[in-house]
Amino acid sequence: MRLDHVSYVTSHDQLADTVQRLGSRLGTTFVDGGIHPRFGTRNFTAPLLDGKYIEVVCPLDHPATEQTPWGKAVSKKAQQGGGWLTWVFSTEDISPIEEKFGRKAVDGHRTRPDGTDLKWKQIGVKEIEDSRELPFFIQWLTEDHPSKDGVTVSKIEKIVISDKDQLSDSWFKNEILSGLDQISIDWVDPSTQEGETGIVAVHLNTPTGVVRLD
Structure with a gap:
């Protein structure tokens, strides 16, 4: 298990501005990732070093948006003003995670503008x-990976997470912490975040120095 990507939500109307703003701070151009037809969302991605990436995702005016856990989570966060939604860990075999959750992973795919598809399985979205503060989990089913789309210049250094219990509620705490690839976690008390849990900020090493995205 390893950290795969972090997801930042914006509204459909603000998508272009958000991608431009974050990309300029990272020194990286976001790539149009296309539409998630099953979930009613679309994204842009920015490749990072160490095989990771940042996703900027927005809800679409589509029935699936309010009928799937991922679509609902993205839509709700967009209505709250957007920002960091979650972090995602990938595994080569998702079946032990399915056994722990007691259900099967959901098939996901997104269609790129050139017509090619990325495919994966995901589980744990309902819980976020x-x-x-909890991540969800995926297993890639195609060889292409968004960290290969575009020019890679930046690297995640630290993630600030609001969670008083520091993942004590997760079945996979040890695996999550060991899958961070030397990325540090700065835990903060939810009382300092108006009671909200989850990602507060991501610190990245960029060509122009350390940048905090919040």
């Missing part, structure tokens, strides 16, 4: 709606 109420516990945003």
Whole structure:
């Protein structure tokens, strides 16, 4: 298990501005990732070093948006003004995670502008709606990876997470912490975040120095 990507939400109307703003701070151009037809969302991605990436995702005016856990989570966060939604860990075999959750992972795919598809399985999205400090999990089914789309210049250094219990509620705490690839976690008390849990900020090493995205 390893950290795969972090997800930042914006509204559809603000998508272009958000991608431009974050990309300019990172020194990286975001790539149009296309539409998630099953979930009613679309994204842009920025490749990072160490095989990771940042996703900027927005809800679409589509029935699936309010009918799937991922679509609902993205839509709710966009209505709250956007910002960091979650972090995502990838694994080569998702079946032990399915066994722990007691359900099967959901198939996901997104269609790029050139017509090619990225495919994966995901599980744990239902849980992040109420516990945003928890990540969810994916297994890639295609060889392409968004960290290869574009020019890679920046690297995640630290993630600031609001969670008083520091993942004690997660079945996979040890695996998560060991899958960070030397990225540090700065835990903060939810009382300093108006009671909200989840990602507060991500610090990245860029060509112009350390940048904090919040």
